[in-house]
Amino acid sequence: MIDIAQRAGLGKTTFFRHFQDKREVLFHGGETDDWLVDPIAEAPEGSTPLDAIARALDAAGAAVFTPSRRPFIVRRQAVIAANPELQERDALKSLRLTASLVDALRRRGFPELTARVAAELGALASTIALERWIRSDADVEFGPVARHALDEVQASAGRC
Known part of the structure; x- marks a missing residue:
């Protein structure tokens, strides 16, 4: 870990002030999920769970999956x-994020099962979108890729 800190131009103390361990560099475990759940809370009245x-x-495309972070x-x-x-x-981490989606949908008043199904479909769409976005051209934005994946997941679920 000292090597990682030195290569980043940080001292060991500074590194551990920001990251519990070296894996946290990849997972940012201390971040809140507000960037994910706030848009659910702010969705217009009458919005469906999806x-x-x-x-x-x-919001994930705007906050996390940005061209500069690609x-x-x-x-x-x-x-x-x-x-x-x-x-x-x-x-x-994916399970925790899905649970955050469920909680946000429940706070909007959706029944537990509806919230869980919508959150799971959203998590699946996000995974598919991330895979596609990584393989796409650098100038492709995540949001439209994710929306398309969500539409496909929703349509596929309807055919089951």
């Missing part, structure tokens, strides 16, 4: 794919 999820996916995200996903321990950590 409309609210779509707003959250748009090179980091591509490298991050490659590192995670090559490391089973990091895959497990990524899966746990």
Whole structure:
């Protein structure tokens, strides 16, 4: 870890002030999920659960999956794919984010099962969108890719 801190131009103390361990560089565990749940809370009255999820996916594109962060995200996903321990950590973070979506939808008054189904569909759409966005041209924005993935997931679920 000292090597990581030095290569980043930081002292060990500064590194640990920002990150609990070296994995936190990839997972930012201390961040809140406000960027994801606030758009659900702010969705217009009468929005369906999936409309609210779509707003959250748009927010993810604006806050996390930005063109400037794209090179980091591509490298991050490659590192995670090559490391089973990091895959497990990524899966746990995904579960936590999905639970945040469920909670946000429940606070809007949607029934538990409806909130869970919408959140799971949103999480699946997000995963599909991330895979596609990483493989796409650098100038492609995440939001439209995520919206398209959500539409496809919703249509596929209707055919089950």
